[in-house]
Amino acid sequence: MSYSPQNIFTARARLGEIPFWHPDEQLLYWADIYNHRVHQFNPTTGANQFFDVGEVVGSIAPAGNNRLIIGQRHRIAFLDTNSGKVTPILDIENNPDIRFNDGKCDRSGRFWFGSMSSSGKPQGSLYRYDRNGLHILQTGLTISNGLGWSPDDKTFYLTDSPLKTIYAYDFDSKSGSISDRRVLINLQAESFFPDGLTVDKDGCIWSAMWDGWCIIRFDPKGKEMMRVRMPVQRPTCLTFGNQDLGTLYITTASVGLSEIEIQNSFYSGDLFSLQTDTAGLPASHFHG
Numbered sequence: 001m002s003y004s005p006q007n008i009f010t011a012r013a014r015l016g017e018i019p020f021w022h023p024d025e026q027l028l029y030w031a032d033i034y035n036h037r038v039h040q041f042n043p044t045t046g047a048n049q050f051f052d053v054g055e056v057v058g059s060i061a062p063a064g065n066n067r068l069i070i071g072q073r074h075r076i077a078f079l080d081t082n083s084g085k086v087t088p089i090l091d092i093e094n095n096p097d098i099r100f101n102d103g104k105c106d107r108s109g110r111f112w113f114g115s116m117s118s119s120g121k122p123q124g125s126l127y128r129y130d131r132n133g134l135h136i137l138q139t140g141l142t143i144s145n146g147l148g149w150s151p152d153d154k155t156f157y158l159t160d161s162p163l164k165t166i167y168a169y170d171f172d173s174k175s176g177s178i179s180d181r182r183v184l185i186n187l188q189a190e191s192f193f194p195d196g197l198t199v200d201k202d203g204c205i206w207s208a209m210w211d212g213w214c215i216i217r218f219d220p221k222g223k224e225m226m227r228v229r230m231p232v233q234r235p236t237c238l239t240f241g242n243q244d245l246g247t248l249y250i251t252t253a254s255v256g257l258s259e260i261e262i263q264n265s266f267y268s269g270d271l272f273s274l275q276t277d278t279a280g281l282p283a284s285h286f287h288g
Contacts, residue, residue, distance in 0.1 A: 003226075003228045003275075005230055005231065005250065005274045006272060006273050007267055007272055008043065008046070010267075010270055011032070011039070011048070011269055012254065012268075012269040012270065013035065013251070013252070013253065013254065013271075014032055014034040014035050014253065014255045015032060015035075015236065015253045015255045016030060016031070016032055016236055016251035016252050016253055016270075017030065017031050017033050017196065017251050017253075018030060018033075018058070018059055018060055018196065019239040019241075019250075019251050020060065020061065020104070020283040021239055021240065021241030021242070021245070021280075021282075021283055022062055023283070024065075026042075026044070027040050027041065027042055028040075028241055028271075029041075029060055029062075029068065030237075030271065031057045031058075031059075031060055032050075032269075033057060034056065036053050036054055036055055037050040037051065037052055038050060038051045038060055038068065038079060040081065043247075043273070051079060051081065052084070053070065053072065053077075053079060053086050055073055056072060056073040057070050058071045058072070058099060058100040058102065058103070058113070059103025060079075061104055061105045061111060061283065061284075061285070061286055062105070062283055062284075062285045063078060063286035063288070064286070066081045066082045067079065067080055067081065068081060069089075069111050069286045069288075070086075071100035071101070071103045072100065073093075073100065074093040074094060074098070074100070075090060075091045075092060075093075076089045076090050076092070076100075076111070089129075090129070092127070092134065097117050097118050097119045097123065098115050098118075098124070099115065099118070100115050100116075101113070101115060101116045101124075102146060102159075102196055102237070103147065104147050104283075104284070105285060105286050106149060106153075106176065106284060107149070107153060107173065107284050109284060109285055109286055110128050110129065110130040110176050110286075111128070111129045111130070111286050112126065112128050112129075112137075113126075113129070114127065114141065114143075114144020114145065114147070115127070115141075115144055116142070116144060116145075117142065117143075120162065121142075122140045122141060122142050124139075124141035124142055124144045124160075125137075125144065126138035126139075126141065126144050128176055129288075130176065131287070131288055137177075138158070138178070138181075141158075141160050142161070142162040143161040143162055144158065144159075145159040145160065145161045145194070145195060145196060146158065146161075146195060146196050146197035146207060148198060148199040148205065149171060150171075150199060150220065151202075151203050151281060154173075155169065155170065155220075156168070156169040156170075156178050157184065157197060159195070159207070161193045161210065162193065163188075164190065164193055164194060165185065165186055165187070165188070165194075166184050166187075166197070166205070166222070167181050167182065167183060167184060168183075168184040168222075169181050185207075185218055185222045190212070191211065191212070192209045192210060192214075193210040193211060193212070194207045194208070194209060195207070195208045195210045195235070195236050195237060196208050196236055196237025196238060197237075197238070198237075198238050198240060198248075198280060199281060200240065200278045200280050200281070201245075201278060201279050201281060202220075203219075203220040204217050204220060204225065204278070205218045205220075205222075206238055206248065208235035208236050208237050208250065209235060210234050210235070210253075211234060212233075212235070213229060213232070213233055214228060214230055214235070215227070215228050215235055215250065216228075228274065230250070230252070230272070231267055231272075232252045232268045232269075232270070232272075233257065233261060233264070233265040234252055234253040234254070234257070234268060235251075235272075236250075236252055236253050237250070239280065239283070240279060240280020240281070241280070244279060245279040245280045245281070246275065246276055246277075246278065246280075247273050247275055247276070248275075248280070249272070249273050250271070250272040250273070250274065251272075252267075252268055252270060252271075252272065253268065253269060254268035254269035
């Protein structure tokens, strides 16, 4: 199958990120982090609306009917997608150099999210929030990014973007604990950086390559299978959607690009889709 990304929405986002497909609503949710917007895109009609959440939004996940759980700069909150109201849950960080980043729910409904340091120091952490409160699972990260789980729920994946590394952990689905961190994918020989990721039904990992003009599919053992060329410099994250979960949706960024780079990457910040011969795994809802 020849993979050809299609531009489906002219968003011109600064930092498009963290998409997920809502199977009940048949809508794609995604965020523009620095413009403080959570978007709701209908691929059938092409219509897009957004909610201004008034603050940096680094992660989003479904949390029941007409509700999302979101990670903002230093807190987690609920977003009502009927009213647009943001209801804080928990303030966590107070370090101005730290903000929350990529996040998802596991299949037991626990919300996982990471943090990153604007100073470039290894001050980031990985958190899990559930009905028993907040848990710190990993410290010493530079940019906690690209989270995911294998189809058999035995492996957890985490990306540290500046280190150009995707880690694998043993995952205990009953307790929500992780252990035995090891390097699954090492991209230090490349000029680009792994950003967000998603996992397909075959256990393969799809990772968006910041400054790489591409997305890469890896097999479950971390071996590169395929590169798909993108028409933009900074793909950021990706998720499978539509009724058969066979369409890959890809967010992109324009932030930090020079005028010349934007000319060469004119559609930066737009939303793309890609028809595949595989399918993804459904997004999990938060159960608090």
